[in-house]
């Protein structure tokens with residue numbers, strides 16, 4: 001699991017680097033928002049919401065890895081994607097705002113995990129959920 005997460009982070013970083021048109025410009029996403037949601041964001045949030053009582057450094061590390069994925073994926077969400085509606089969605093300020101809440105919850109989760117602070121971890125997990133739901137309601141009603 002840890003290895004999978006680590007390679008996902010590496011993969012995302014690589015994608016971003018490879019697709020950056022030139023220095024200083026936003027990276028051009030290479031996958032659709034849908035694929036990002038299903039293959040990157042969902043597994044990471046399953047980990048974030050699924051670890052209830054981390055004890056070992058390894059469990060905390062899984063949490064750190066998942067938080068990093070949420071942060072990077074949030075940035076990718078803001079950049080749009082290859083799906084038919086992705087760039088229209090991403091040009092809406094409300095889209096950016098939802099993604100920003102997701103990114104900042106990811107950063108809170110990361111800090112909580114680094115301090116091994118269970119309460120802060122749950123708080124961050126709670127802040128992370130509403131932007132998922134609100135963005136789905138606004139941009140793709142019917143998505144759970």
Ligand code: HEC
Nearest residue numbers: 034037042045083095098099102131132135136139140143
């Ligand atoms: C900025 C907006 C936005 C945010 C934030 C967001 N999503 Fe999504 N999500 C979408 C859109 C739009 C789709 C549908 C994409 C499509 O149909 O092409 C989607 C689709 C999905 C799907 C696929 C649903 C299906 O029909 O199979 C899952 C799962 C998902 N999101 C999970 C999440 C989770 C978990 C979070 C929060 C951690 C989240 N999303 C945050 C916009 C968002």
